[in-house]
Amino acid sequence: AQSVTQLGSHVSVSEGALVLLRCNYSSSVPPYLFWYVQYPNQGLQLLLKYTTGATLVKGINGFEAEFKKSETSFHLTKPSAHMSDAAEYFCAVSEAGGYQKVTFGTGTKLQVIP
Amino acid sequence: SAVISQKPSRDICQRGTSLTIQCQVDSQVTMMFWYRQQPGQSLTLIATANQGSEATYESGFVIDKFPISRPNLTFSTLTVSNMSPEDSSIYLCSVRGLGETQYFGPGTRLLVL
Numbered sequence: 195a196q197s198v199t200q201l202g203s204h205v206s207v208s209e210g211a212l213v214l215l216r217c218n219y220s221s222s223v224p225p226y227l228f229w230y231v232q233y234p235n236q237g238l239q240l241l242l243k244y245t246t247g248a249t250l251v252k253g254i255n256g257f258e259a260e261f262k263k264s265e266t267s268f269h270l271t272k273p274s275a276h277m278s279d280a281a282e283y284f285c286a287v288s289e290a291g292g293y294q295k296v297t298f299g300t301g302t303k304l305q306v307i308p
Numbered sequence: 309s310a311v312i313s314q315k316p317s318r319d320i321c322q323r324g325t326s327l328t329i330q331c332q333v334d335s336q337v338t339m340m341f342w343y344r345q346q347p348g349q350s351l352t353l354i355a356t357a358n359q360g361s362e363a364t365y366e367s368g369f370v371i372d373k374f375p376i377s378r379p380n381l382t383f384s385t386l387t388v389s390n391m392s393p394e395d396s397s398i399y400l401c402s403v404r405g406l407g408e409t410q411y412f413g414p415g416t417r418l419l420v421l
Contacts, residue, residue, distance in 0.1 A: 226408045237400055238351075238412040240309075245408065284350065288408055296410055298351045 196221045196287050198299035206305040213257075213272040215302050217285035220266065227268040228286040228296070229259055238284065244268065255279070280306045310335055310403050312413035320419045321391055328387045329416045331401030336381035339404035342374070345415070346397045354399075357384040391420045 201216040219225055226245050230238040242253025249261040255278075259270045268285060285299040311334040321327050331340065340357040354374055355363040363376035378384045388395050401413040 228409070230412075235417075237312075237414040240409060240411070243409055286410075294408070295353065296408075300350045 196225065196289055196297050198285050198287050198297055200283075200285050200299035200302050202302055203300065204303045204305065206307055207275045208307050209277055210274050213270070213275045213279065213304065215270040215283050215285075215304065217259075217268045217270065217299060218266050219268060219285070219287045221287055221289055223289045226288045226294075227259075227261060228288075229253065229257070229268075229270050230284045230286060230298075231255075232282045232284065232301075234281070241270070241283070275304075275306045277306050277308065280304055309409075310337060310405055310411045312401055312403060312411060314399075314401055314413040314416050316416060317414065318417040318419075320421060323392050323420055325391055326387055326389045327391065327418060328385050329399055329401075331384045331386070331413055333382045333403055337403040337405070338381070340378060340384045341402040341404070341410070342376065342384070342386045343400040343402060343412075344397045345400060351400065354386070357386075388418065391418075393420045396420045 197220045199218045228243045229241040231241050232238050241257050242251045244251045244261045252258045257272045282301045282303045284301045286296050288294045288296040313332045315330045342354040343351045345351050353366050354369045355365040357363050357376050357378040359378045375387045396419050398415045400415045402410045
């Protein structure tokens, strides 16, 4: 069975500050890992994903995440927060190989303070 | 990536009634999914919509409450039957694309009074 834990349901950062959203996963086989963003009154948009290969993954809007197998983590970062980054962020995991179910974390709401 | 549209985008319904949500994809896809996102919560998978056969439901969800149709590879419907206020949620259609990525529609925001 797989699971995802997102630490911190709400995170506040100042505009221009580092954004760090934490995600830890549990999977019995090599995982595929995803970060999605949900803006108010919208669906989910894929930010970035890790499947195989390079463990540092770059996504849209300046976000990146690093897969650390030893720590079972896939934290999302952005060097400098922008007001438009205010949204809810979901980490998700699926198990590699075939069509596997995707499990979502409980989400982290990011607030950016001017 | 796939472009997914949903109808209606939002609705307010009376308890005891039913609502059918439509999901249209701009390309043929094998895997289509329906999720529920209750207020302030994460996404919960309701079922996988299979083309040409019955949907596969997750634990806690039943066909009588959430009947699903999948007549072809680009379209699916989810019906929320005999609604109660507890069914107030965002319902999201999703498809599986290349590299195990899931793409989501904009969602249907349902309020049951």
